[in-house]
Amino acid sequence: MIVEYHRPDNLQEALRLLNRKDIKTVLLGGGSVINTPSTENYAVVDLQNLDLNQIQAKGNFLIVGATVTLQNLLDSPELPEDLPAVIQHEASYNLRQVATVAGALVSADGRSPFATALLALDAQIMMAPGNDQLGVGEVFLQRPKGLQGRVITAIHIPHNARLIYEYVARTPADLPIVCIAAAAWPSGRIRLTAGGFGDVPALVLDGPEAGGVELAARDAYHDASDQWASSDYRREMAAVLAKRCINSL
Numbered sequence: 704m705i706v707e708y709h710r711p712d713n714l715q716e717a718l719r720l721l722n723r724k725d726i727k728t729v730l731l732g733g734g735s736v737i738n739t740p741s742t743e744n745y746a747v748v749d750l751q752n753l754d755l756n757q758i759q760a761k762g763n764f765l766i767v768g769a770t771v772t773l774q775n776l777l778d779s780p781e782l783p784e785d786l787p788a789v790i791q792h793e794a795s796y797n798l799r800q801v802a803t804v805a806g807a808l809v810s811a812d813g814r815s816p817f818a819t820a821l822l823a824l825d826a827q828i829m830m831a832p833g834n835d836q837l838g839v840g841e842v843f844l845q846r847p848k849g850l851q852g853r854v855i856t857a858i859h860i861p862h863n864a865r866l867i868y869e870y871v872a873r874t875p876a877d878l879p880i881v882c883i884a885a886a887a888w889p890s891g892r893i894r895l896t897a898g899g900f901g902d903v904p905a906l907v908l909d910g911p912e913a914g915g916v917e918l919a920a921r922d923a924y925h926d927a928s929d930q931w932a933s934s935d936y937r938r939e940m941a942a943v944l945a946k947r948c949i950n951s952l
Contacts, residue, residue, distance in 0.1 A: 704745075705746070706726075706746060707745075707746035707747070708747055709746065710751065712753075713753070714753055714831055718831060718852070720748045721853075723746075726744070726745065727745040730748050750770050750854070755771075756772075758779050760781050760862065763861055763862065764859040764860060764861055765862045766858075767804055767857060767858045768804075769854070769858070772803055776790060777790045783861070784865050785884075786820060789817055789819075789820040789866075789868050790817060792878075793817040808842065808843075809846065811843075812902055814879060815878070816878070816882055818839075818898065819896050819899075819904040820884045821858070822840055822843070824864055824866060824886045825838060826858050827839070828842045828855055828858055828859075829857040829858070831854045839858075843904070861888070865887050865952060866884060868883070868885075868948075869882065869883050870882035880899050880936075880937065881898075881937050881940040881944060882944070883895065883941060883948050884898070884948070885951075885952055892910070893908065893913050894908065895907040895919075895945060895949070897923040897941060899932075899937065900924070900929055900937065907923050907945070913949045917945055918942075919945070921942050924941050
């Protein structure tokens with residue numbers, strides 16, 4: 704249950720509130736993540752006054768403030784190819800209106816199309832205090848303990864990379880059983896990631912060559928059986944989707 708509500712006017716105050724020891728304190732962006740019943744008492748720090756809802760193109764990156772909603776990001780004209788389709792697959796229109804990009808990444812599991820795509824794009828996460836920059840994959844591995852007492856301020860998404868996204872789901876509206884995202888840069892770098900299961904998406908390859916991508920995609924699902932699909936089914940579909948993505952690139 705929420706017992707305290709704070710709306711600080713600067714980042715320093717938000718960090719002070721977040722690092723208190725006397726009460727559990729969590730961040731509030733759009734509210735879509737914490738808006739669930741709980742018997743635990745906790746305080747919330749609303750970030751809406753911190754001007755973290757801007758989108759700016761700078762160099763080869765789209766700098767997306769942490770509290771930008773998924774819908775606002777979807778409406779941005781400079782997204783990499785297929786990222787709009789990824790965002791639409793991530794959440795319904797109503798949820799996209801309130802869910803923030805930072806909240807979506809912090810709460811994402813391996814079935815998240817958005818997390819899978821941003822891992823392929825090697826998106827960079829800016830953190831306070833310290834203005835540290837972490838790869839999105841590092842952030843996934845550090846959750847939740849490594850993010851305690853810290854605030855994501857922005858996500859840097861490269862808009863000079865081409866993104867291809869393919870998936871298989873029970874219905875078009877369902878989250879994926881298998882999804883593959885592949886990104887390619889003008890330098891020749893290729894990254895391919897696999898999602899649709901587990902706690903976090905998996906990095907399949909990162910380098911100048913895409914040889915052996917089908918085998919690598921199969922290997923990513925070697926222990927991926929759950930209530931949605933068997934590992935064998937996922938392995939076969941992953942190889943098909945990975946080849947399709949690389950051919951499209």
